[in-house]
Amino acid sequence: MTRALTARPFADDAVAFAESVSALLAPLGGPWTAASFFFRRAAVEKMRADLSPHRIARGNVFHVTPGNVPTQFLYSWLLSVLCGNTNVVRVSSKLGEDVRGVIQRIESLAKDRIREGNRIVSIAHDDPQLGELSRACDVRVLWGGDDTITRLRQWPLRPDAKEVAFPDRFSLSLVSTAGWDAMDDAAKTRTVRDFVADVWIFDQMACSSPKALVWVGGDSPSDFYERVAAELERTNVRAALVTAIEKMRFGMGGLADERVATVRRITNELVVAETSDLDALRGASWGGGLVVDVRVSSISDLVRLLRPSDQTLTYAGLTSEQLDELVAVAETAGVCRVVPFGRALAFTRVWDGMDLVEELTRIVVVERERA
């Protein structure tokens, strides 16, 4: 693929293509509908209007996207199409038939320059084609965690190419005990519904899924987890049997090592492990509905819990002064996102601290002679 197939960012044909994809995805439900909303005409027009002048396409972008979040490739790819780049998108060979069907329908919407300049390939993580694609690209975008990134880095880039990588991240939630206690029933219901969506969509395994819940200013109130269990029941969330057993194993192992203080199996779906030492647990991997419960006496104590590599911090029950304090703490610690409960999985063009539109374009410096 050559520079000839690139275009100016937000060229009309790319914007029209995004709009047609958005229309195709809208009725498909779940994460497809969320992607459709992200690329709706008005949102794309807003991005176009916000673009600073003299930004141009980078060239050829090679995306490596994971197999287990089927819509992930769309965000990375369509944003890059909008930025005017040509693209090769590696999707997982593990994608289901239904996802492949959607991909085919999207591909059939591409016309002319966009059809010629974009390719979706399904190859394994050890296929030598990855080497050729890496050598040929101007930007390599790697999604999918530390192991994937380490494996892909065996293939060198050209010296003038660059990489945008999204490694494993840790995410957590924070609630004020007093804030929770002050909520009325409707507010508690909403808070719990949002927490359940954040944790259980993608089985607590997305990089922005909260793994730990920090209570500020007191013990976790007894009704919170009861309400979470009821919401899981209401929405028919079911943990696989092996997942339920694995969470018991994790909890008991944590007790054995003194890395957790107590374990409560509330249901198969919800296991709560209390700890006073989140750092000791960070090396372990857990998910599928295991909430690590941590207490701190004040928001400023959060500084010692957070790490610069942390991604998303969701919050609930804070006053606006407390939120200001939380933002200051998060910025000191270096967390990537501070968002309300319910927004953990909402993709935005700024991810892991990087604005993808900026990463996928470059700036031409223009100085004009003085008149």
Place this chain on the structure above:
Amino acid sequence: MIRDELIDAKPYALAPAEKDPRFLAAMNELTAHHVAHSVQYARIVKGTFGETATRLEDVPWLPVSLFKSHDLRSVPQEEVFKVVASSGTTTGQVSRVVLDRQTASLQSKVLLHLLADLVGPSRLPLLIVDYAPGGGRAINARYAATVGIQPLGRDTFYCLDEQLRLDRDGLRAWLAKHPEGPILVFGFTFILWQSFLRELADGEIDLSRATLLHTGGWKRLEAEKIDNASYKEAFAKRTGLRRVHNFYGMAEQVGTVFVECEAGVLHAPACAEIIVRDERTWAPSDHGVIQVMSVLPTSYPGHSLLTEDLGRVIGKDGCACGRRGTHFVVTGRAPRAELRGCSDVRAVP
């Protein structure tokens, strides 16, 4: 000690009313022993269960997979005699179970005791469908079993080589040495199928006078849609072998085996018990997840383990075969599940 009584008892003679209180007392004895000798186990019991149970279902249990992630032992390092590793075929992770001399010898003794009860006291010529132990072979459960079973028979012949290829000439020669009278055949369920039965033509070898004992699980045969009934049928058709007994057990509880009777169901011996739990409420149920209990382990806290096997209790007593006590069938394994997410995919072990 109560556990000694249960170990020495005739394996299938106790009525539930005689066995149950003794077995519960033995379990409580073992829980107290491991609490006293393993600080890690003590923390788990303190954090999740009570130490003394008044009902068998309240005895603390550990998920078998905990032995993959944690080194749990109730003996000091200098008393460790050997470490048995499970094969870990599905997840690549391996269970490591620490044995001292006492637990190891008890395991061998009980294994032989339970299998001899099935095949009779006279030592029969023994054909093992595996390769001969020796060399630097890692001590895994299969190795332990192929060695541990030897005292049950005599003139043992291992009929596979290290690539699991059948030594036909050797097999014929060995059979010619024992031209008549009963013989005993032992092997792992899948290896018997793949490297023995499938290699033979119908009628090529006559094993109609043999008794077959096999173990190791059905995981890999499920994929080929082979169940216990079709397995037996295939053996009868190809070799004339009709006395086939599966037994159920695991690397984390070597020695304690649940043997399939003539009626085709598995039996808990006096020194062991199973509880089948509902997979959502975890209360005892007729079908669900199998918990295995054994009075043998003293060197590691493995007297009560939650497996990932599914089963159905057939009865608490009164099997048609005449054996007393709990009898059950294993119906499968909890299906693997992959957690989604945008991080690297992790299979949950």
